[in-house]
Amino acid sequence: MxxxxxxxxxxxxxxxxxxxxxxxxxxxxxxxxxxxxxxxxxxxxxxxxxxxxxxxxxxxxxxxxxxxxxxxxxxxxxxxxxxxxxxxxxxxxxxxxxxxxxxxxxxxxxxxxxxxxxxxxxxxxxxxxxxxxxxxxxxxxxxxxxxxxxxxxxxxxxxxxxxxxxxxxxxxxxxxxxxxxxxxxxxxxxxxxxxxxxxxxxxxxxxxxxxxxxxxxxxxxxxxxxxxxxxxxxxxxxxxxxxxxxxxxxxxxxxxxxxxxxxxxxxxxxxxxxxxxxxxxxxxxxxxxxxxxxxxxxxxxxxxxxxxxxxxxxxxxxxxxxxxxxxxxxxxxxxxxxxxxxxxxxxxxxxxxxxxxxxxxxxxxxxxxxxxxxxxxxxxxxxxxxxxxxxxxxxxxxxxxxxxxxxxxxxxxxTNLLDNAPAFTEHDPGVLLDGDVAIADAEFDFANSYAGGTLTLARVDGANVDDVFAGSGALSLANGQVLVSGVAIGDYTDVGGELVITFNAAATTVRANQVLRSITYVNASHTPPASAAIQITFSDNDPVQPQSVSGVITVALTAVEDLPLAFDDAVSAAEVGVLTGSVFADNGSGADGDFDGPPIAVGQVNGAIGAVGQPVLMASGAVLTVNADGTFTYDHGTLFNTLPGPLSGAANRTFSETFTYGLVTGQVATVTVTVVGEDGGLDILLGTAGADDMDGGAGDDQVRGSAGDDLLDGGDGIDVLVYAGSTSGVSVNLAAGRATNDGQGGADSVSNFENIAGSAFDDLLVASGAANRLAGGAGADTLIGLGGADVLIGGAGAANQLQGGDGDDQYFVTANDSVIELAAQGRDRVLTDRTTFTLGANVEELVYTGAAAFTGRGNGLDNFIAGAGGADSLSGGVGRDVLSGGAGVDRADYSTAAAGVVASLALGAASTDGDGSNDILIGLEDLRGSGFDDRLSGDAGANRLEGQGGGDVLVGRGGADILSGGGGIDTADYAAAAAGVTASLTAATASNDGDGAADILESIENLIGSAFDDLLIGHAQGNILTGGAGRDTLLGLDGADTLAGGQGVANQLFGGLGDDIYVLEAVGDTIFEAEGAGTDTARVAYNLLNLAANVENVVYTGTGGFTVVGNALANVLTGGAGLDTFTGGGGNDTLNGGGGRDIARMSGTAAQYYFADLGDGRLRIVDTVAGRDGIDILNDIEAVRFSDGTITEISALPAPALSFKSVAGPQVLPGVDDVFSFREESIPSRLLRPDRDGFGGHDGSMFQAHADDWLF
Structure with missing residues (x-):
């Protein structure tokens, strides 16, 4: 566009x-x-x-x-x-x-x-x-x-x-x-x-x-x-x-x-x-x-x-x-x-x-x-x-x-127009052309990159060599590169007074503007004109429709009297010590002076006025002091004691660096200091392109042979054979004493070296059999350690092959390297900055050395795996592993385990790792479980516990935790909380985890409360809410829920919709159940219960005798093995006695009821008074107690004789093949009811036959 x-x-x-x-x-x-x-x-x-x-x-x-x-x-x-x-x-x-x-x-x-x-x-x-x-x-x-x-x-x-x-x-x-x-x-x-x-x-x-x-x-x-x-x-x-x-x-x-x-x-x-x-x-x-x-x-x-x-x-x-x-x-x-x-x-x-x-x-x-x-x-x-x-x-x-x-x-x-009017005085520092101008280009600004655009500065009437442009502040123009705050954002040319800057992709809008606002101007002429009109042109260089904009900054110029002269100097120093001298002396190019003025004086050092007479730290580390009278000291101490001496045969027997000084009113000169090396230890020996003969002598030396067939001897000490400058891969064998390929067309003879630093290409480096350090460089290298505790560094770039051999070896892995270690060859360690790494066979330890998030996986051995400062994920696999997270939010990952996991961050251990062993957990914040039934526990910090598949139990234990159940029926367990808990599966939060924080609940179906007063809330599916010892409030909401208030003080249980189960263990537990909200069951552990409204069923789970009173619904009341007493209440109830002697309590006298033996210990009893006890079924009930205190044994209820019989009292038809005849006019009118058995229909009489009984 x-x-x-x-x-x-x-x-x-x-x-x-x-x-x-x-x-x-x-x-x-x-x-x-x-x-x-x-x-x-x-x-x-x-x-x-x-x-x-x-x-x-x-x-x-x-x-x-x-x-x-x-x-x-x-x-x-x-x-x-x-x-x-x-x-x-x-x-x-x-x-x-x-x-x-x-x-x-x-x-x-x-x-x-x-x-x-x-x-x-x-x-x-x-x-x-x-x-x-x-x-x-x-x-x-x-x-x-x-x-x-x-x-x-x-x-x-x-x-x-x-x-x-x-x-x-x-x-x-x-x-x-x-x-x-x-x-x-x-x-x-x-x-x-x-x-x-x-x-x-x-x-x-x-x-x-x-x-x-x-x-x-x-x-x-x-x-x-x-x-x-x-x-x-x-x-x-x-x-x-x-x-x-x-x-x-x-x-x-x-x-x-x-x-x-x-x-x-x-x-x-x-x-x-x-x-x-x-x-x-x-x-x-x-x-x-x-x-x-x-x-x-x-x-x-x-x-x-x-x-x-x-x-x-x-x-x-x-x-x-x-x-x-x-x-x-x-x-x-x-x-x-x-x-x-x-x-x-x-x-x-x-x-x-x-x-x-x-x-x-x-x-x-x-x-x-x-x-x-x-x-x-x-x-x-x-x-x-x-x-x-x-x-x-x-x-x-x-x-x-x-x-x-x-x-x-x-x-x-x-705003930000190109409208400044700077002034420059000869010999002054450069002046900013315009410090607040801005470039605007729609396409470049939209992409936030000025790549391909050019900025050209030159005098309007043609480029002039007297015009000198430079960077200031964050802008640096050096060696053809344009840098802003150290970032290379383009290239430049500066020829004959024309500065051309070409931006690259790193030239954001902000950086491009910073360039334009930071360019300074100096006029180098001794006789400048009154002003210089500098044209600034920005071109977008669009290949289809190039466009540009130009503007002019006019710089007012002022000339001053010329300054004295200063000449460049060259001085030399010994390898160790302090060099003294004078920059005004003739040190090879002439003596400094002002022939028509007062005595000269140094006014600045390395461009800094305040540095005169003060120590200045050089790039090498040497300390330079230049005084106003021109005297100087160059204190390099022992900085250059790595320079090899004249007998070493090395090419780098000297070192040079420069500093500048400027006269108070004169020009700037450069001083070159050359330090001459001496024989000694810790030398770095550099060869030439020819056949070098170098000897490191005493001390820990570095020897770099370069090209040619070299004879290289490390001498005494721990010496390094360096091929970093080779132009192709090298082949070096310390055990054989040969570098058959030095990477530059030669073959070297090597001796007395302990370590090798390879090239940037594909190297083959073989150790000596002792403890060696082999560093491969950027290529696809093969490093062979042989015996000894070796250090193998594959280097960045292509994948390397690292083989440690015997001994406790260390592998530094940066690329996608292959680590080869045979069984029983020592305890070995991989150190890597790769963000994902899985230990190969026979390597015991894995240590991450980077700063990002790391995923580390072990093998079948007892591994030690350590993360670093990022968010690491560590998985030991089979074996008794030590997982150390380091700084950052780290996770132990058991997602590949073959069985359920039991792990606790507070205890610092996985007592069951799912693969037949146990692990030690250090510095970890999160746990990820297996696909099976796990129990994952956090610590006092903020943890994320992920259950994955299976029925998992997640225990947060303080801190703002995330409990994520994953697949299966999962439980958030707050049994160990230090105070009452408030948790809601509907809201997916525990707003109070009982340990001073709040948790997030993901894919959790069940809740276990604390030993204190809890509020536990379910969701629309079936949940199990378990309260603990406190005074708990449990809200099941929709679904078939199980609400267990726990032992101790009384609890409040709200089932909601669905067929709910209430587990009553504390005397005084209160059930709240709405009408028509499902078929619900109370499972009672104590021995007396008046059934709450709208609950249908009761099951006694305790020991000893049990007394239960039903409600107006059709209840199913089930006792235990003791002496149970049942009061069905309104509705057609079923009373299940179980073991022991059990009694059913009725609201009327015996004459108001009819009984029918249903066989197998089952009895139907019908209340003839409407709206009272209804029709109840008694299973395994031994006696019936009537309102007048009369107790009738069910086994003693009389059966009618095979002849005319008064039916004034209750009659039981036994469960055998009988024939009964009667005259209907002899049947009391109360038996001649349209619904004789209480089950609907017009029955005419109220007898119940069983088996092959006949009624006449």
Whole structure:
């Protein structure tokens, strides 16, 4: 995308805020530039307030405002109640040709031709008189929902107009239309219709500019209800202004995008000479529901140039769009897009670079519900600085009452121009050319890289060798490199007074500006002119359309008298000690002096004035002191005792460095100090390209043979054979005493070396059999340690092969190296900075040496694995491992374990590692379990415990823990907490973990509380909530839950929906169960229970006798092995006695009940008194106690004889094959009931037969 570079930046400040006058005015619902309506040379503004009640309810109004002083030029109002006049406003151009711009205003629900047919009026900017009125044809058309200048569509030299009629029904209900009128006489020029019902064609209208290049303005119309892509995806249509032909159709991308809710001509954003387009889709979901977007489209081709998305959910970015003019001065028109629901509904308006689509600036509303950005527009150039200004409407602003509304202008201002006027005096330090200038280039700034751009500085009338440019501050120009704060951001050439800087990819916008602001200028002439005009040119070097910008800085120049001369010096020093001398003496190039002035003096050392007479630390570490009288000391002590002596045969028997000094009034000279080496220990011997014969002698030496067939002897001490300078791989065997390939075409004879440093290529290094250190370098190296405790360093780069051999070896692994170690060859260690490493066979230890997050895995041995300062993940695998996390948040990972894991960070151990052993855990914060049933415990810190698969138990133990169960049924266990716990599976948190922190619960199904007062809450699935010894409150919520309050004090248990189980262990536990909330069971451990309401079943789990009283439901009450007493209560109950002697208690006397033996110890007992005991089933019950205290043994209940018998008392039909006959008239009337057995139906008599019994 083209965007011309420039010097300087354009920013925006708040101009004037215009407020609605009264409550509910909706001022700012529409805004626009009105053009120059009063012909004062300053563009004016128009703002709509469609709910203004100035003439009556919702008449509506539009205020035309002076751009020069903010005064109201015209106040225009609707003609009737509910006109909503001002809903849309626009500058109309000079339609009446009087030299004053005019305006057009829509009243979309006015009633000229039926209710809400709508109208639009054109007003004279000069007088406010009505020039044209356009009305809707039918009720409900809503003409005027949108209005705009159409540009000159018919070529008559006058601007024309376009009006939206989005609910016209030409092609179905609310298909919509857009009407184009002549600005001269108001005649209808074009009618464009929506194609299908509910398309809402005409919701937005605008001039598109000349997109087809025919010299006449074209048009764009939005239809947000269009369903071509998907329901309400929306569309926008572009029509030829000259012919009315359809030029383009653009469709929304997804259902509900509302694409076309706003449209505008975008100006020329891509520099191709054609007008481009912008379309808003305020309900697009690209970055969240209703985040919104705006699409910028080429007018020449119809291709999408780019799309810009809203900031987040609900922003409705794209509710309004407009061309903004060239706001940043890059030669391309820019855009403004409103997002009225952005920033918690305060709203925003974003300025977008037309060249790149990047954000230039964002304006935001003042308060929530301002709806700032509901309308946006260019305000043209209000402040006359050559850059367009902007206006944004906030129709819900409450400054003067609810929905009074406001509109605010934003004014451009230029800063950071190339406008400095520096002055330079001869011999002074360089002066900054311009310390606050900025380069701006849309493409480079959007990419945040000025790669490929060039900055050229040279005198206007041609490069001059007297012009010297340099860097200052963070900018360094050295050795052809441009560095900012040490970062290389480009290259430079400086030839003959022309400095050319070429930026690379590291040249960010900030760094490129830092370069321009940090360039200093020196004029080296002894007779300079009065000034030097330095032209600064930045070129983008675009291969298709290169563009550049130039500016001139004029430097005022002042000449001074020439200074004395100083000459360069060369001095030498011994390897150890202090060198003294004078820089004024003739040290090879002549003596310093001022032949026509006073005695000379040193004024600066190494460029620093304050360094004269003071110790200066040299790059080598030597301490230099240069005094004002020229005397100096160079104290190098023992810094150079690694220099080999003259008998070593080495090429590096000397060292040189330089310093500078400057006379108080004279030039700068350079002193070269050369230190001469001596024989001794700790020498570094460097060879030549020939056949060298070097001997390290005594001490720990480094020997570098270079090319040629060298004879190299390390001598005594621990010596290193160095091939770092070789140009190809080397082959060295210390055991054989040969380097068969020195990497430079030679073969060396080597002796008395303990260590080898290889080349940057593929090396083969073989040790001697003693303890050796082999360092491979950057290539794919093979290092063989043989015997001894060797150190093998593969080096960075290609993968290496490291073989330690016998002894306790150390492997330093940086590349993807292979470590080869055989069994029983010592205890070996890998040290690596790779972020992931798995120990190979037969290596016992792994130590991470990097700073990032590390993943380390062991093997089948007893491993020691250590992390470092990052977030490490350590996995020992099989064996008894030691896992040491180090600094950072580290994790022991058992995800590959073959069985369940038991691990505790507090105990520092995995007592069961899932692979048949146990581990020691040191410095670890997190645990990851296996795919089986794990028990993972944290410590007092913040831990993350991950259960993975299986039924896991996670114990956080203090700190803000994350307990993540993973698959399976998992439990968060707070049994060891020091205080009461509050935990909710619904909220997925333990807001109080009982140890002073709060935990996050992920995929947890069950909770175990503390020994204190807990609040445990389940979720919608079945949970097990276990309270512990305190006074606990358990809430099961939905699902089949098990609530166990625990022993100790009484608890409160809330089951919720689902078939719940209540485990009652503490006397006084209270059950709260809602009616119809499932079939629930109380499992009771103590010996007396009055069953709570709405609970159906009881199971006694204790020892000894049990007394239970049911409720009004049909209960199933089950006792234990002792003497149990059951009171069923209301409902048809089942009483299960179990072992021991059990008694059922009835509410009436024996005569009020009937019994039926069901066999197998089962008895039915029927209460003839309605609404009392109902029909109960007794299983394994030995006796029945009636209300009068009578106890009847069930075994003693009489059976009827085989003859006529009175039925005054209870009768039991035994479970054998019997025949009974009776006369019905002899049956008491109470037995002759329609429902004889209490189970429904008309039975006639109340006897129950069993087996093959017959009743007659």
């Amino acid at each position: 083209p965007g011309a570079p420039r010097f300087g930046t354009v920013s925006y400040t708040v101009g004037t805020t215009f407020n609605g006058v009264d409550l509910n005015e909706n001022f700012g619902v529409s805004v626009a530039s009105a053009g120059d309506v009063n012909n004062d040379g300053v563009p004016d503004l128009i703002v709509g307030a469609d709910l203004d009640d100035v003439g009556g309810p919702n008449y509506g109004s539009a205020r035309v405002i002076s751009g020069a002083n903010g005064a109201t030029l015209h106040f225009l109002t609707g003609g009737a109640a509910e006109d909503f006049f001002g809903h849309s406003v626009a500058g109309a151009g000079d339609v009446d040709n009087d030299g004053f711009d005019d305006v057009i205003i829509g009243a979309w629900v006015a009633d000229p031709n039926g209710q809400e047919s709508g109208l639009a009026r054109v007003y004279s900017g000069a007088t406010g008189a009505i020039l044209h009125t356009f009305t809707g044809n039918s009720a409900g058309d809503r003409l005027g929902v949108s209005v705009a200048s159409a540009g000159d569509v018919n070529g008559d030299g006058r601007p024309d107009l376009i009006v939206g009629v989005y609910q016209e029904d030409n092609n179905g209900q609310n298909s919509g239309s857009a009407l184009v009128y002549s600005g001269v006489d108001g005649a209808l020029l074009h009618t464009f219709n929506g194609s299908v019902p509910a398309e809402m064609f005409g919701t937005s209208v605008a001039s598109a500019g000349d997109v087809d290049g025919d010299g006449q303005a074209d048009l764009i119309v939005g239809a947000p209800g269009d369903d071509v892509t998907a329901t309400n995806a929306g569309a926008a249509y572009v029509y030829s202004g000259a012919t009315g032909a359809l030029l383009y159709t653009f469709n929304g991308a997804s259902s509900g995008d509302n694409f076309g809710v706003s449209v505008a001509g975008a100006g020329d954003v891509n520099g191709d000479g054609r007008a481009d387009l912008i379309v808003g889709a305020n309900l697009d979901d690209n970055t969240g529901v209703n985040s919104g977007s705006a699409r910028v489209i080429s007018g020449a081709t119809g291709a999408t140039l780019y799309a810009v998305n809203g900031a987040g959910v609900g922003a409705q970015f794209g509710r309004s769009v407009a061309a903004a003019g060239d706001l940043d001065g890059d030669g391309c028109d820019d855009l403004i897009v409103g997002a009225p629901e952005d920033r918690a509904t305060a709203g925003s308006a974003r300025i977008i670079s037309g060249a790149t689509g990047g954000t230039i600036a964002t304006f935001v509303g003042d308060d929530g519900d301002d709806n700032f950005g509901f309308s946006v527009s260019s305000a043209d150039d209000l402040n006359g600085d050559g850059f367009d200004d902007l206006i944004v409407g906030a129709d819900d602003d409450e400054t003067n009452g609810l929905v009074s509304g406001s509109a605010r202008t934003f004014l451009s201002q230029q």
